[in-house]
Amino acid sequence: MANSQQMASAIRALAMDAVQQANSGHPGAPMGMADMAVALWGQHLQHNPANPHWANRDRFVLSNGHGSMLIYALLHLTGYKLPMSELKNFRQLHSKTAGHPEVDITPGVETTTGPLGQGITNAVGMALAEKLLAAQFNRQGHAIVDHHTYVFLGDGCMMEGISHEACALAGAWKLGKLIALYDDNGISIDGQVTPWFIDNTAQRFAAYGWHVIDKVDGHDAQAVSQAITKAKASSDKPTLIICKTSIGKGSPNRANTAKAHGEPLGADEIKLTRQAIGWAHPPFVVPKAVYADWDAKEAGRTREKAWNTRFAAYKAAHPDLAKEFVRRMKGDLPKGFVQTAVDAVLAAHAKAETVASRKASQLALEHFTAALPELLGGSADLTGSNLTNTKSTPNVRFDAQGQLVQSADANGHLHGGRHINYGVREFGMAAIMNGIALHGGFIPYGGTFLTFSDYSRNAIRMAALMKKRIIHVFTHDSIGLGEDGPTHQSIEHAASLRLIPNLDVWRPADTAETAVAWTVALQNRHKPTALLLSRQNISYAPKAESASAPDACGLDAINKGAYVLAEPSEVGMKKKTQAVLIATGSEVQLALQAQAVLATRKIAVRVVSMPSTTTFDLQSDAYKASVLPAGVPRIAVEMGSTGGWWKYGCAAVVGIDTYGESAPAPALFKHFGFTPENVADTVQSALQRKR
Numbered sequence: 036m037a038n039s040q041q042m043a044s045a046i047r048a049l050a051m052d053a054v055q056q057a058n059s060g061h062p063g064a065p066m067g068m069a070d071m072a073v074a075l076w077g078q079h080l081q082h083n084p085a086n087p088h089w090a091n092r093d094r095f096v097l098s099n100g101h102g103s104m105l106i107y108a109l110l111h112l113t114g115y116k117l118p119m120s121e122l123k124n125f126r127q128l129h130s131k132t133a134g135h136p137e138v139d140i141t142p143g144v145e146t147t148t149g150p151l152g153q154g155i156t157n158a159v160g161m162a163l164a165e166k167l168l169a170a171q172f173n174r175q176g177h178a179i180v181d182h183h184t185y186v187f188l189g190d191g192c193m194m195e196g197i198s199h200e201a202c203a204l205a206g207a208w209k210l211g212k213l214i215a216l217y218d219d220n221g222i223s224i225d226g227q228v229t230p231w232f233i234d235n236t237a238q239r240f241a242a243y244g245w246h247v248i249d250k251v252d253g254h255d256a257q258a259v260s261q262a263i264t265k266a267k268a269s270s271d272k273p274t275l276i277i278c279k280t281s282i283g284k285g286s287p288n289r290a291n292t293a294k295a296h297g298e299p300l301g302a303d304e305i306k307l308t309r310q311a312i313g314w315a316h317p318p319f320v321v322p323k324a325v326y327a328d329w330d331a332k333e334a335g336r337t338r339e340k341a342w343n344t345r346f347a348a349y350k351a352a353h354p355d356l357a358k359e360f361v362r363r364m365k366g367d368l369p370k371g372f373v374q375t376a377v378d379a380v381l382a383a384h385a386k387a388e389t390v391a392s393r394k395a396s397q398l399a400l401e402h403f404t405a406a407l408p409e410l411l412g413g414s415a416d417l418t419g420s421n422l423t424n425t426k427s428t429p430n431v432r433f434d435a436q437g438q439l440v441q442s443a444d445a446n447g448h449l450h451g452g453r454h455i456n457y458g459v460r461e462f463g464m465a466a467i468m469n470g471i472a473l474h475g476g477f478i479p480y481g482g483t484f485l486t487f488s489d490y491s492r493n494a495i496r497m498a499a500l501m502k503k504r505i506i507h508v509f510t511h512d513s514i515g516l517g518e519d520g521p522t523h524q525s526i527e528h529a530a531s532l533r534l535i536p537n538l539d540v541w542r543p544a545d546t547a548e549t550a551v552a553w554t555v556a557l558q559n560r561h562k563p564t565a566l567l568l569s570r571q572n573i574s575y576a577p578k579a580e581s582a583s584a585p586d587a588c589g590l591d592a593i594n595k596g597a598y599v600l601a602e603p604s605e606v607g608m609k610k611k612t613q614a615v616l617i618a619t620g621s622e623v624q625l626a627l628q629a630q631a632v633l634a635t636r637k638i639a640v641r642v643v644s645m646p647s648t649t650t651f652d653l654q655s656d657a658y659k660a661s662v663l664p665a666g667v668p669r670i671a672v673e674m675g676s677t678g679g680w681w682k683y684g685c686a687a688v689v690g691i692d693t694y695g696e697s698a699p700a701p702a703l704f705k706h707f708g709f710t711p712e713n714v715a716d717t718v719q720s721a722l723q724r725k726r
Contacts, residue, residue: 037328039256042077043069044314045112045325047285050104051308052318053125053132055299060126060134063282063295064102067253068187068218071278074259075185075216076109076331079267083335084114087142090364091182091342094145094161094474098154098188099218100135101297105187107132110143112321112329117142119319138473138501146473147501150493152195153466155215158186159201160470160479162213162273167411167431168476170439170451172360177349179342179360182212183267189218190228193236200463205273206244209437213273214266218253220282226293237277246272253278271437285312363409363476366504366560375406376554380590383546387575392568392620393510395549397422403553404428404453411471413455413481414508415464420570421482421510428453461487465494465507472503478557480506484516485525485567488532498563499537505563506556512542513674514707515571515621520697525567529619530676532565533648541647542567542673544623545575548646551593555650569621571700576623576644579605583612584661596650597662603639606631610639614718615663617643617683618672622709626672629714640718641667648679668721672714674707686721689714 046069054060081093097106104125110117117131124130131141135149145161148154162184169180192198205213217236221228237249246269248262259278266274283295286308300308309315316322350357362369379402383395390398404410404427412428414421424430431452432440439451457464461483468479488495488509498505514524533540539559541552549568556564581588581599592598600623603612614633618626623644630640643662645651651659663669663683670687671680677690691707704710 037077038325039070039073039077040313041325042073042328043256044285044312045321045329046072046105046108047312048309048314048316049108049111049122049319049321051300051305053104053107053122055302055305056123056318057126058299060104060299061101061297062104062300063222063289063297064099064189064218065105065108066286066295067220067280067282067284068102068105069284070254070256071187071216071218071259071280072105072109073256075263076113077256077329078260079263080185081182081338082331083339084143084332085335086339087115089339089342090475091180093182094158094184096146096154096158096161096184096186097136097148098158098186098192099151100148100154103132103134103136106136106144107141110141112326113331114335115143123319146470147497150497151191152197153469153494153497155186155188155192155198156201156463156466157470157473158184158213158215159205159210160467161474162205162210163208163467164471164474164477165212166208166210167439167451170441172356174349174353174356177345177352179346179349184213186213186215187218188215190221190223190232193217193234194232197462197466200460201467202240202245203243204457204460204463204467209244209271209433210273211270211437214263214276215274216259216276216278218280219277220280222282222291222293222296224293224296240275244272246274248274248276251276251278253280254284287311366475368557369407371406372557375402376550378402379550380547380554383550384578384590386546388546389572389574390546391570391572392543392545392549393420393422393570395543395546396508396553396566396568397425398546399550399553400425401427402550403557407478407557409476409478411453411455411477411479413457413464413479415457415461415481415483415487416459417483418454418456420484421508423480423482423508424454431455455481457481461490462494465491466497468505469494469498469501469503472498472505473501478504478506480508482508482510484511484523485509485528486511486523488528488565495532495538495563495565496535499535502537502561503563504560507563507565508568509565510568511570512567512620513569514691514695514703515569515674515700517700517703518697521694524695525675526691526694527676529567529673530679533679537562538649539564539647540567540649541565542620543646544618544620544644545573547575547578547590548593548644551590552646555594555647567620571621573621574624576600576627587658587661593646594650595654595658596647596652597643597645599641599662600644601627601630601642603634603641606634608634608639612641612664612667613639614668614670614722615641615643616670616672616714616718617645617663617680617685619645620673622672622674625709625711625714628711629718632711632715633718636715636719638719638722668725670714670718670721674709686725687717689717
């Protein structure tokens with residue numbers, strides 16, 4: 036190895052200088068992990084700074100993302116397009132060196148980390164994606180998918196419960212190319228962790244089925260490198276390398292203290308640290324010799340060129356597979372997607388079935404999973420309730436040697452599973468799906484009950500922040516699930532999910548709307564989607580024409596998020612519209628029934644189905660006005676929190692601002708006022724107030 040001490044000292048110096056200049060940040064972790072980074076990035080990591088998106092690169096995740104100056108220093112030193120000016124601009128507005136690493140902002144950053152435990156979980160998803168893609172695309176003599184996933188993590192990640200969920204699954208899936216290096220420094224913000232963190236980490240991971248390399252000196256780069264070499268030899272188990280380190284290594288007075296964790300060292304301590312580590316250079320100055328030791332550009336070009344040669348041979352031998360691999364890694368939908376979507380919607384419209392929207396989702400998925408091999412489904416132990424499995428998605432299973440279990444189709448082609456049993460791990464599932472999407476090659480979707488979106492919420496937020504295409508299938512979306520009671524009845528969940536920026540939320544009312552919702556979700560290349568689906572059956576809603584809003588009615592308008600479903604003429608009224616009923620999901624049928632009741636009272640009502648407020652809000656003002664005409668009172672109907680509906684200028688909202696009750700669904704509907712008569716009364720009262 037080159038001068039490993041000076042290589043590590045460069046990281047330590049850059050970390051303490053950047054944090055000091057910003058007067059904000061976490062110098063201790065990067066200073067403590069510097070030698071670990073020298074071992075991995077200096078001797079093992081397969082990457083190309085000139086092409087951060089090279090398909091067969093190793094993935095590196097800094098799970099303890101508060102130590103972001105570690106990865107920024109590494110990216111700068113190894114030759115990525117991250118100049119010293121960006122390190123000097125650490126934590127400043129519009130810099131590429133944010134307080135925590137952000138994917139698609141900083142070249143070379145694979146995932147946005149910060150909320151502890153999610154980075155290691157993303158890494159599990161990345162490693163799973165690599166393993167499944169290798170099984171699908173590699174052929175005898177052609178290993179085009181062959182890379183490792185490395186992750187650094189600390190005590191905080193170990194304490195977060197999500198790490199238990201994800202690492203247990205990594206063991207079950209036998210992810211031999213996942214290698215985690217644990218920065219075991221024993222310090223968190225509150226000090227020495229021993230009073231509150233007494234886990235035997237080595238035994239814990241051994242129990243998960245991991246290969247554990249314990250008691251490695253994290254400040255001996257050669258020892259860490261040797262441990263990584265051993266880890267790479269493990270084909271049927273992920274590996275945890277436990278590196279004993281000192282937080283703030285090199286600082287005479289701050290090392291091994293909580294003060295090194297989250298505040299600048301201070302000018303005097305930085306001066307002493309420079310002397311202690313033998314770094315006699317001014318702030319933000321790195322000698323050419325150290326840059327030369329770190330430079331990975333030539334090695335990266337050589338690695339990628341060799342892979343390109345292998346891929347050319349693969350393409351010559353398997354042209355169709357090569358073309359499909361490129362398409363999937365780019366994230367493009369297949370050419371026949373539009374026709375597949377049209378077929379799914381038209382089939383739903385023609386059959387006009389009365390089914391729960393969770394079943395409608397499965398019917399749509401039968402079309403999409405057959406046509407899109409990149410769809411990778413799953414459920415958090417609720418497959419029979421979420422209905423996320425299809426004929427095209429057998430369960431993902433691995434044999435005793437860790438190989439994907441595959442079966443041959445009628446043409447002799449081998450296929451592995453495409454539906455994941457995540458177990459009761461909603462948060463882990465959501466963050467693993469983020470990792471799968473980040474890796475590329477798959478569009479992940481996973482199911483649970485809507486009320487359990489609370490468990491996975493932060494991972495959903497991270498997907499929205501990272502602008503990644505992940506689809507959450509949330510069933511049992513209201514009091515309509517009945518006897519399970521308020522613990523399982525979603526009241527505030529639809530409203531709260533709609534508040535997450537860049538998350539598309541759909542609550543479809545029938546089979547056609549559900550097929551459209553899936554179509555939009557698959558086309559949402561830069562945002563995640565949440566589908567909120569019913570347990571109870573819902574009748575199909577005929578799609579009427581509207582002379583006053585011809586472009587805002589029928590099947591073609593559903594993808595706008597809201598459309599005119601029924602004009603007063605549908606119930607024999609020739610009067611001008613006096614009120615608009617807005618409804619979502621199962622309540623659309625209720626609105627139609629109330630429209631009929633109001634007709635007997637000589638009140639003309641338009642019914643608007645609004646399956647997606649988030650999509651409707653993006654439409655033009657003209658389109659919105661065509662659906663919700665000015666000067667006409669609006670009344671919203673949804674079995675949930677009313678707060679979000681007032682932004683549409685509603686005169687009234689029929690909703691629920693308390694928790695639910697345990698009883699059969701029909702009794703609950705009556706108890707909470709979700710009856711045609713109560714909705715009609717609410718409309719009538721609103722009109723009387725207007726007068």
